Amino acid sequence: MTAPWNYPDFDDHEGVHLFRDAASGLTAVIAVHSTHLGPAAGGTRFWHYPDPADAITDALRLSRGMSFKNAMAGLPMGGGKGVVLADSARIKTPEMLAAFGRAIDSLGGRYVTAEDVGMTDADMVAIARETRHVSGLPVAAGHAGGDPGPTTAYGVYLGVKAAIRRGLGKDSAQGVHIAIQGVGSVGGGLARLLAADGAKLTITDADMARAIRMAAEIGAKHISPSEIMGIEADVLSPCALGAILTEESIVGLRVPIVAGGANNQLATQADADRLHARGILYAPDYVINAGGIINVALEYLGHGDRAEVEARVARIPERLEQIWAESAATGAPAATVADRMAMRLIGRG
Structure with a gap:
């Protein structure tokens, strides 16, 4: 081994x-x-x-x-x-x-x-029952904690709207074509929020029965998982598993924006450069999808209610804007800018 x-x-x-x-x-x-x-x-x-x-x-x-x-x-x-x-x-x-x-x-x-x-x-x-070092437990209404999925979805929703403002110059998701890969807890929550805003949605999931049900619920179009990476849309929102942005898949992208909730979307660091070289606006995944960890971390720390969670999640677009502004000013890919910021914060910069 x-x-x-x-x-x-x-x-x-x-x-x-x-x-x-x-x-x-x-x-x-x-x-x-x-x-x-x-x-x-x-x-x-x-x-x-x-x-x-x-x-x-x-x-x-x-x-x-x-x-x-x-x-x-x-x-x-x-x-x-x-x-x-x-x-x-x-x-x-x-x-x-x-x-x-x-x-x-x-x-x-x-x-x-x-x-x-x-x-x-x-x-x-x-x-x-075996350790106190656990969070995401069921909580009473108004408290931080519980299933992090809905809070992650809400943070991604705010981040997608920030990307639309930055990349398309639009203040609303209404009429914006968004392709969502994966409609589980996070992707499904995101799809419902965007549908309520009047976005044009195309969705897929490894479980096609789930994708079909979701499409019927929110009035979206569903396609096969093999089609989603090459779809022509305004935004690609990866919300399934990671490493889907590769040298091969980036060449085939037909979107100006990638913003979604999946972790580790970039297969390699070089893929950040490839996205940037194509002029695709990228929302670094660990910034846009931080809503869930904010929720359960405040639960574990014992000093946050729902209002505090929502206030912190609402700052996700601000952090993305800081990254995109520095990327535009320096010419460095957004993912690289975010990594540098994070490395400094954890004492490795």
């Missing part, structure tokens, strides 16, 4: 922890990228990887992104990520969740989890 520090995505991570609990069937990775600003916060992903090494790559990439996301959101939290490896049937058991809770607890508070792809707030409740 390749040592984690030999992976291309290893970025001076403070720790990469591998866990195996034979009794429950748990196999998991927790990557701690940075605790410079506070405990490493980031959700746990439950996913099936045909090659288990890809789970480590995911944890490395996602934890680095969480360091940047938390720093740029002004949170006193570092960056980490958990990945629980699912079998091909994606069977998740109470025993597995309990074992993962014990794994988190063994790190002594250096890592704080919440739900991500494949995890729910009910799963967080199960994990919380």
Whole structure:
């Protein structure tokens, strides 16, 4: 097995922890990228990887992104990520969740989890029986916390509208053609908000039945997943899994704006240059999709209500504008500008 520090995505991570609990069937990775600003916060992903090494790559990439996301959101939290490896049937058991809770607890508070792809707030409740270092738990109305998906969707919605203003010179999404890749918790929430604004929506999802249902609900057009990256539209909004902006896919883009909620949209750093060279306005993913972590971080820290969450999420467009302005002034890609800002904030600039 390749040592984690030999992976291309290893970025001076403070720790990469591998866990195996034979009794429950748990196999998991927790990557701690940075605790410079506070405990490493980031959700746990439950996913099936045909090659288990890809789970480590995911944890490395996602934890680095969480360091940047938390720093740029002004949170006193570092960056980490958990990945629980699912079998091909994606069977998740109470025993597995309990074992993962014990794994988190063994790190002594250096890592704080919440739900991500494949995890729910009910799963967080199960994990919380074994450790207090968990957020995204069900909360009373008016409090910070709970499922981060809707808050992430709202932040992405604000960011998409900021991109429309910057890239198209329009103050509204009405009539703007937006192609959304993935209509799960985040993409679906985004689609509903944009539909209410009168946007022209084309959507897709790996689960086409879900895409068809969503299209019928909001009056959108649905297409196959293979078509979405080449569609001619005003905005492409990736809201599924990452690494979809590659050398090959960027050549085929027919949009002036890419702004969506997926993590790690760029397959490589060179792809930031490729987008910039094509004149495509890019909203760095860990800036635009910070709404969810703002929500669950304030829950964990115990000093935020819904009003505070919404006030912080409302600043996402301002941060994007700062990045785009510096990009325009310096000629550096927006993703590179954002990375430089984040690196300074975590003491690595």
